[in-house]
Amino acid sequence: MDHRVTAGRDEALLVVGDVVTDVIARHLRPLAAGTDTAAAIRMLPGGAGANVACWAAHARCADVRLLGRVGQDAAAWHERELIAAGVRPRLVVDPTAATGTVICLVDAGAAAERTFLTDSGASLRLEPADWSDALLEGVGRLHLSGYLLFTEPSRELARTALAAARARGVPVSLDPASAGFLVRLGLARFLAFAQELDVLLPSRDEACLLTGLPDPADAAAKLSRLVPLVVAKAGADGALVARSGSTPTRVPATPAVPQDTTGAGDAFTGAFLAALLAGADPEEAAVRGCRAGAEAVEQVGARPPRPERGDPPPAGALMTPSARIRPAPRR
Numbered sequence: 004m005d006h007r008v009t010a011g012r013d014e015a016l017l018v019v020g021d022v023v024t025d026v027i028a029r030h031l032r033p034l035a036a037g038t039d040t041a042a043a044i045r046m047l048p049g050g051a052g053a054n055v056a057c058w059a060a061h062a063r064c065a066d067v068r069l070l071g072r073v074g075q076d077a078a079a080w081h082e083r084e085l086i087a088a089g090v091r092p093r094l095v096v097d098p099t100a101a102t103g104t105v106i107c108l109v110d111a112g113a114a115a116e117r118t119f120l121t122d123s124g125a126s127l128r129l130e131p132a133d134w135s136d137a138l139l140e141g142v143g144r145l146h147l148s149g150y151l152l153f154t155e156p157s158r159e160l161a162r163t164a165l166a167a168a169r170a171r172g173v174p175v176s177l178d179p180a181s182a183g184f185l186v187r188l189g190l191a192r193f194l195a196f197a198q199e200l201d202v203l204l205p206s207r208d209e210a211c212l213l214t215g216l217p218d219p220a221d222a223a224a225k226l227s228r229l230v231p232l233v234v235a236k237a238g239a240d241g242a243l244v245a246r247s248g249s250t251p252t253r254v255p256a257t258p259a260v261p262q263d264t265t266g267a268g269d270a271f272t273g274a275f276l277a278a279l280l281a282g283a284d285p286e287e288a289a290v291r292g293c294r295a296g297a298e299a300v301e302q303v304g305a306r307p308p309r310p311e312r313g314d315p316p317p318a319g320a321l322m323t324p325s326a327r328i329r330p331a332p333r334r
Contacts, residue, residue: 014280015067017139018053018067018146019129019147019148019149019151019160019161020053021150021151022053022073023124024105025105025202026105027044028108029044030111030261043107046294047303049265049305053085053270053306054305057085057195057273058109058299058307060088060089060090061120062294063090063277067090067091069091069094071092071093071126072095073126074102075096075098078096078102090309095129108119109333127151127156127157134167144175145168145175147177153184158196174201175202177204179206181209185212204236206237219235222251223235223251224245227249228247241254242293244289252286252289254290256293256296262303271292279292306320
């Protein structure tokens with residue numbers, strides 16, 4: 004089968020992307036401007052790239068690796084959380100920037116919709132010097148977080164990683180990450196990068212934004228004339244799988260009772276890529292992605308469920324990097 008659709012079994016998944024700290028505030032009532040709104044607040048590990056890696060490991064991908072950048076304030080905590088989730092992290096410690104932080108405002112109503120306030124911090128300061136072609140040894144698929152494209156240093160890293168993967172015949176996937184960031188980046192600039200990809204995993208809204216088409220199926224089909232495999236994630240409506248301009252296949256969602264939709268798309272992506280690596284076809288991989296998305300929305304937080312989770316880092320604490328965490332040079 005064409006390597007641009009599937010890869011061999013027992014190969015590693017390498018994810019390059021953001022590692023951040025999520026502050027999740029679930030409010031039962033609408034936000035009240037200028038005063039207090041009661042909420043249940045938790046600090047949890049997050050970041051689209053890191054979430055994808057953890058969900059891929061949760062989906063029994065045997066070898067999942069992650070390249071990301073963090074600050075000294077929470078480096079050891081994030082490393083512990085990733086290892087506990089079954090991921091092999093390579094974290095670069097930024098000498099000046101703190102770990103990225105996202106405040107997730109989650110409406111605790113029936114839809115559990117969320118709004119993000121984002122301080123990218125160190126997460127989007129990855130740069131080509133953080134890359135090594137040795138990271139691709141034994142790798143069957145490379146996945147890039149779309150957030151990498153929104154700053155010039157991390158965009159250059161993404162180009163470097165993409166070129167290295169293509170030189171080795173390693174398929175590359177990308178999740179656009181955010182409709183708002185896509186507008187700021189520029190749709191033409193994003194699509195110019197996307198034409199070198201093997202798999203694109205946009206949300207329904209992102210697919211429509213990128214094509215200017217109102218119907219998600221039409222949008223997915225159009226995008227698949229640029230990228231050979233497009234999987235448009237549609238939340239409670241499941242997913243659309245389009246190949247090379249063909250009419251998309253609709254994959255139904257797995258029923259769920261949402262508590263928090265943070266990370267649902269990342270869960271889909273991680274399980275989808277794990278399934279491709281295990282030899283599944285894209286439609287079956289999308290079924291597994293929908294199952295993971297349903298599992299994600301039925302809990303609070305963007306990572307797979309775990310019986311126990313380590314305490315969050317104390318505010319302002321400087322944590323000593325371990326051997327798996329590489330300090331970045333000061334400039």
